[in-house]
Amino acid sequence: MKSPAQRLALAAAALLFSLAAHADPEVYPTPGTPAPATSFVAAASGQLKAFYTGQAGGLTNLLGARINGVDGAIGLSNHGSAYGDSFVLGTVAAGDSLVFFIDIDGSGVRFYSDPALNSDGVNHAWASTYAGDALVPAGTHVAFEDLEGGGDLNYRDHSFVFQISAVPEPASWALLLAGAAVLARRRPRR
Structure with missing residues (x-):
């Protein structure tokens, strides 16, 4: 059994490790120059998820x-979210336009x-690949500029990584639930 001081030291070490375990996606490499439209x-096919x-x-x-061509649900506030928080933006099929x-x-x-959809005609986003870390999986990193006309063009006002994860088939869910029911019915012998 560990003493309270040992437990506190382990908790502090775990916190420091978790803070060091993520590597923020790269900052837009040339502030002031909009990235090409992507x-x-x-x-x-699966769930479109943003981190x-x-x-x-x-x-x-x-x-x-x-x-x-259809705007979906909104979420993942840039002032209320923590690094690694996720939000499902919808379900997509391979080949869908995003x-x-x-x-x-x-x-x-x-x-x-897509700058053609912006009232000012300016590119407000850039994208790059992201290898992933302990809190955010590998995917495509997208960063936005949130001011009319491009603001300061640093593309750091809201950023996220998106990926598409498979949605389990109904048969997989049925098998999972059946297994859980069997486990729930088993009682340990005394």
Whole structure:
């Protein structure tokens, strides 16, 4: 049995390890120059999931995705989320068109990863691949600029990594539930 001091030391070491275990996605390499427009296409079928990676903007932004031309649910606030928090943006099929957006201060003003959809015609997003870490899995890193006209063009106002994870088939769920029911019925012998 460990003493309270040993438990505290272990907890502190675990906290330090968890803080060092994530490597923030790269900062946009050339602030002041918008990245090329990126068109996203779902490479697989499943849940489109976003993992929060940070912000440096003053405005509150919520993240969303336009799937095949339809804006979906919004969430993952840049001021209320912690690194690694996730949000399911919807379900996609391989080949679906994906455009990400931020909703500014709940005002309905949105900036999209497709500049043709932005009222100012400016590219408000950039993207790169991300290898993953202990809290955020590998995927595509997308970062936004949240001011009209591109603001300071540093693309650090809201960033996330997205990936598509497989949705279990109904038969898989049935098998999982049946196994849980069998385990629940088993009683230990005395």
